[in-house]
Amino acid sequence: MESSLDRIAQPWGGRTGYGPGDAWPARVDTFLADGVAPGDVERWVQSASLLHSNGDAMDIAVRAGRIVGVRGRAEDRVNRGRLGPKDLFGWQANHAADRLHRPLVREGGRLVECDWDTAMDRIVGRSRGLLDAHGPGAIGFYTTGQLFLEEYYTLAVLARAGIGTNHLDGNTRLCTSTAAEALKESFGCDGQPGSYTDVDHADTIALFGHNVAETQPVLWMRVLDRLEGAAPPRLLCVDPRPTLVARRADVHLAPRVGTNVALLNALLHELIRRDRVDRAFVEAHTVGFEELRKQVADCTPAWASAICDVPAAAIGEAAELLGGAERLLSTVLQGFYQSHQATAAAVQVNNLHLIRGMLGRPGCGLLQMNGQPTAQNTRETGANGDLPGFRNWQNEQHVAELARVWNVEASAIPHYGPPTPAMQIFRYAEQGSVKMLWISGTNPAVSLPELSRIRSVLGQERLFTVVQDLFLTETALLADVVLPAATWGEKTGTFTNADRTVHLSEKAVDPPGLSRPDLDIFLDYARRMDFRDRDGGPLIGWHTPEEAFEAWKRCSAGRPCDYTGLTYDRLRGGSGIQWPCGEDAPEGTERLYTDGISWAHPDVCESYGKDLVTGASVEAVEYRSLNPDGKAVIKAAEYVPPHEDTGEEYPLQLTTGRTLYHFHTRTKTGRVPQLDAAAPEVWAELSPAEAAARDLREGDLARITTARGSLQARVRITGIRDGLVFVPFHYGYWDTPGGHGPASDGEARAANETTVTDWDPVSKQPLYKTAAARIERVARGDGTPAPAPTTTASAPSGPASIAATAGGPQAHATEERP
Ligand SMILES: Nc1nc2c(c(=O)[nH]1)N[C@H]1C(S)=C(S)[C@@H](COP(=O)(O)OP(=O)(O)OC[C@H]3O[C@@H](n4cnc5c(=O)[nH]c(N)nc54)[C@H](O)[C@@H]3O)O[C@H]1N2
Ligand SMILES: Nc1nc2c(c(=O)[nH]1)N[C@H]1C(S)=C(S)[C@@H](COP(=O)(O)OP(=O)(O)OC[C@H]3O[C@@H](n4cnc5c(=O)[nH]c(N)nc54)[C@H](O)[C@@H]3O)O[C@H]1N2
Numbered sequence: 148m149e150s151s152l153d154r155i156a157q158p159w160g161g162r163t164g165y166g167p168g169d170a171w172p173a174r175v176d177t178f179l180a181d182g183v184a185p186g187d188v189e190r191w192v193q194s195a196s197l198l199h200s201n202g203d204a205m206d207i208a209v210r211a212g213r214i215v216g217v218r219g220r221a222e223d224r225v226n227r228g229r230l231g232p233k234d235l236f237g238w239q240a241n242h243a244a245d246r247l248h249r250p251l252v253r254e255g256g257r258l259v260e261c262d263w264d265t266a267m268d269r270i271v272g273r274s275r276g277l278l279d280a281h282g283p284g285a286i287g288f289y290t291t292g293q294l295f296l297e298e299y300y301t302l303a304v305l306a307r308a309g310i311g312t313n314h315l316d317g318n319t320r321l322c323t324s325t326a327a328e329a330l331k332e333s334f335g336c337d338g339q340p341g342s343y344t345d346v347d348h349a350d351t352i353a354l355f356g357h358n359v360a361e362t363q364p365v366l367w368m369r370v371l372d373r374l375e376g377a378a379p380p381r382l383l384c385v386d387p388r389p390t391l392v393a394r395r396a397d398v399h400l401a402p403r404v405g406t407n408v409a410l411l412n413a414l415l416h417e418l419i420r421r422d423r424v425d426r427a428f429v430e431a432h433t434v435g436f437e438e439l440r441k442q443v444a445d446c447t448p449a450w451a452s453a454i455c456d457v458p459a460a461a462i463g464e465a466a467e468l469l470g471g472a473e474r475l476l477s478t479v480l481q482g483f484y485q486s487h488q489a490t491a492a493a494v495q496v497n498n499l500h501l502i503r504g505m506l507g508r509p510g511c512g513l514l515q516m517n518g519q520p521t522a523q524n525t526r527e528t529g530a531n532g533d534l535p536g537f538r539n540w541q542n543e544q545h546v547a548e549l550a551r552v553w554n555v556e557a558s559a560i561p562h563y564g565p566p567t568p569a570m571q572i573f574r575y576a577e578q579g580s581v582k583m584l585w586i587s588g589t590n591p592a593v594s595l596p597e598l599s600r601i602r603s604v605l606g607q608e609r610l611f612t613v614v615q616d617l618f619l620t621e622t623a624l625l626a627d628v629v630l631p632a633a634t635w636g637e638k639t640g641t642f643t644n645a646d647r648t649v650h651l652s653e654k655a656v657d658p659p660g661l662s663r664p665d666l667d668i669f670l671d672y673a674r675r676m677d678f679r680d681r682d683g684g685p686l687i688g689w690h691t692p693e694e695a696f697e698a699w700k701r702c703s704a705g706r707p708c709d710y711t712g713l714t715y716d717r718l719r720g721g722s723g724i725q726w727p728c729g730e731d732a733p734e735g736t737e738r739l740y741t742d743g744i745s746w747a748h749p750d751v752c753e754s755y756g757k758d759l760v761t762g763a764s765v766e767a768v769e770y771r772s773l774n775p776d777g778k779a780v781i782k783a784a785e786y787v788p789p790h791e792d793t794g795e796e797y798p799l800q801l802t803t804g805r806t807l808y809h810f811h812t813r814t815k816t817g818r819v820p821q822l823d824a825a826a827p828e829v830w831a832e833l834s835p836a837e838a839a840a841r842d843l844r845e846g847d848l849a850r851i852t853t854a855r856g857s858l859q860a861r862v863r864i865t866g867i868r869d870g871l872v873f874v875p876f877h878y879g880y881w882d883t884p885g886g887h888g889p890a891s892d893g894e895a896r897a898a899n900e901t902t903v904t905d906w907d908p909v910s911k912q913p914l915y916k917t918a919a920a921r922i923e924r925v926a927r928g929d930g931t932p933a934p935a936p937t938t939t940a941s942a943p944s945g946p947a948s949i950a951a952t953a954g955g956p957q958a959h960a961t962e963e964r965p
């Protein structure tokens with residue numbers, strides 16, 4: 148059966164209901180460019196989605212050397228053929244007319260085109276000069292969650308053992324450092340316990356600060372299909388906005404932003420009070436329960452109700468739901484992670500699963516979600532704040548083992564302290580000790596907090612900035628050297644989604660102009676820098692993606708993220724495969740911890756944990772005495788109010804986030820007609836009561852101001868909780884007259900003009916979800932509605948007089964039920 152749907156108007160497509168324990172039926176989504184028929188496609192090239200962390204497998208359609216469409220892969224465990232709107236249409240950005248074709252260097256204040264030798268000579272010359280004059284600490288690398296595993300691993304080796312700097316981190320710091328940290332705190336090690344197949348078995352699904360309908364639409368399709376089938380699961384949603392998840396939920400809690408720990412402590416209080424505790428599991432597999440019991444003893448629903456502004460009875464209903472679950476799947480994302488108590492809150496969800504014994508069985512899944520498509524690999528390979536292979540920088544054995552893998556002295560790998568987090572690298576650049584910053588695959592001039600500060604850091608004369616991107620972004624405009632990169636579809640590599648599924652993405656077409664794969668750029672730099680191992684051989688001995696993958700496998704051997712059983716060939720043709728995959732698990736591993744906690748032992752663990760309030764690292768001896776047998780650690784946390792609270796000047800809370808149709812700073816989705824038209828401009832969401840109190844109407848132009856700055860946006864009135872404003876953070880300046888920043892006050896439209904330079908003390912993830920703000924009218928609208936989608940959390944709350952978001956004929960994709 149085949150049908151065709153407007154996938155902007157109907158983003159989740161048609162339903163294929165199924166019951167508990169059944170296999171999720173396949174549905175193959177295909178979109179081909181206008182005028183291309185299936186018979187015209189010359190080749191289908193295997194890949195997976197690079198616009199979120201779900202890892203939806205797809206084939207890229209190629210004709211005459213160009214990408215002409217995509218089709219989901221029915222055989223893949225992750226999506227069974229389905230694709231979301233960003234994946235169906237997003238590939239068109241590869242063909243954008245303003246892709247970078249040549250390297251650029253700054254000459255007399257202007258960026259001018261050049262060849263690769265000129266650009267690389269400048270970078271190598273500056274690197275050598277800085278190493279001689281100031282040592283490795285003068286050089287920093289800021290990478291992403293959007294390259295391939297092979298690229299991160301190469302970057303990690305060249306930065307840590309080649310340059311010898313501790314200043315290597317990813318934008319994963321802004322994204323999922325809390326996921327990694329929460330897993331390390333509770334289980335001693337990164338690695339998602341759960342699996343997407345848990346959706347097939349769960350009787351209860353709880354989403355904590357995760358708008359899955361918009362940010363992992365295919366995972367939401369899986370949930371929708373369960374809701375459509377026999378014995379559907381019950382849903383709990385914790386989100387201050389009326390997301391589609393909230394609308395389908397049996398219990399929706401809409402807390403004041405920044406109060407997640409209070410809410411979770413009350414839920415834990417209720418579960419313990421009602422004796423919904425799996426004593427045998429707690430006894431066998433955990434330490435720390437008594438501490439938790441004491442911490443939450445007074446955290447009654449009435450107490451939390453006053454802090455969170457959620458009815459106490461609703462907290463009781465949520466506890467009832469969680470306490471009655473036999474197969475509970477929980478997911479956690481940015482509503483928890485981008486907050487002042489990020490790790491503390493995320494860890495309480497782990498505690499919920501630990502005290503209820505909801506781990507390691509079908510349907511009992513825990514997903515401290517990822518956001519970016521390849522964030523997991525940034526973490527695994529140590530291109531963020533960890534050592535490669537989830538090795539512990541405080542454990543001399545781990546460092547020695549890594550030194551053996553790389554054939555370098557252990558002293559060549561900086562481990563005198565924790566790897567430097569991104570926000571600190573920018574602080575060093577601001578202060579002047581970091582003098583060269585190499586930015587790859589991220590756009591900090593739009594995505595970091597407090598943009599006026601970031602623009603001035605990047606714009607400094609004394610800081611030498613390299614930007615490696617597809618486009619002349621806001622960040623690239625401030626660079627000294629711009630390197631044109633090839634991207635998805637134009638290069639080969641592997642990556643790992645949020646449920647540990649590894650996919651291969653093969654090159655389908657040539658990159659434009661002189662642009663090159665990120666791997667080739669890093670390898671070229673390593674070769675020109677002539678990095679050597681301890682025997683005088685080349686430090687990096689690989690030349691191709693597959694050779695880099697093989698090198699990484701040796702580094703991962705015996706570690707939790709074991710890739711030794713995987714090869715490019717095994718990843719071709721069928722489904723993606725979940726790590727660990729080695730001798731003990733040749734077919735991969737569906738869920739972790741089926742047989743108790745495996746990687747928390749003091750000799751094995753990635754981290755000894757941190758103090759949940761101060762973020763100070765726990766010492767080895769302390770961890771060893773607390774947890775000698777390597778059980779899961781139940782860590783309690785006291786609620787602390789948000790750092791910035793509302794008051795007379797800034798009476799509202801401000802939170803920022805995403806919409807279904809755009810990806811981050813819109814460098815790709817803003818260049819795709821169907822997606823751009825669905826959400827063409829920034830807007831601000833406000834409740835009817837708050838709007839009325841300020842005489843604001845739908846479509847009015849308003850200014851949103853915090854202590855850092857302001858932006859202007861048109862008002863959309865929605866069912867968001869009172870006291871809260873929401874602004875999507877997608878809109879920067881590349882498509883405005885200012886280019887890299889606002890040309891005037893009226894041009895300011897980036898949410899991060901208003902956000903604060905502050906972070907969770909444990910994970911060092913910045914606070915994008917909690918600020919104090921005011922909103923005032925700049926101009927009365929002309930009667931047209933705000934440019935916000937109607938199909939999402941930004942749906943208007945008033946009478947349905949606003950035309951529904953639709954894509955028209957250009958947005959039709961086919962669905963086939965094989
Ligand atoms: N369409 C789309 N999909 C994406 C992306 C994208 O840019 N666009 N980006 C990808 C990436 S990198 C990431 S990290 C993920 C992020 O995916 P999500 O975390 O799902 O997205 P956000 O919109 O950042 O935040 C989720 C929700 O947190 C809620 N929230 C805000 N403050 C609080 C709070 O204090 N408590 C609670 N409980 N909830 C709160 C917001 O209302 C929002 O609905 O999405 C990935 N997928
Ligand atoms: N206010 C607010 N700010 C936020 C957030 C929020 O919720 N609110 N969320 C945060 C989160 S979770 C994230 S993940 C960040 C995302 O923030 P960014 O990483 O800055 O956003 P992107 O637009 O994804 O930037 C990726 C860049 O890499 C380029 N690129 C794409 N593919 C390739 C490639 O293959 N090679 C190279 N070299 N370049 C490539 C793109 O053109 C783009 O310029 O934003 C963070 N900032």
Ligand SMILES: [Mo]
Pocket residue numbers: 321322323518519
């Ligand atoms: Mo993210």
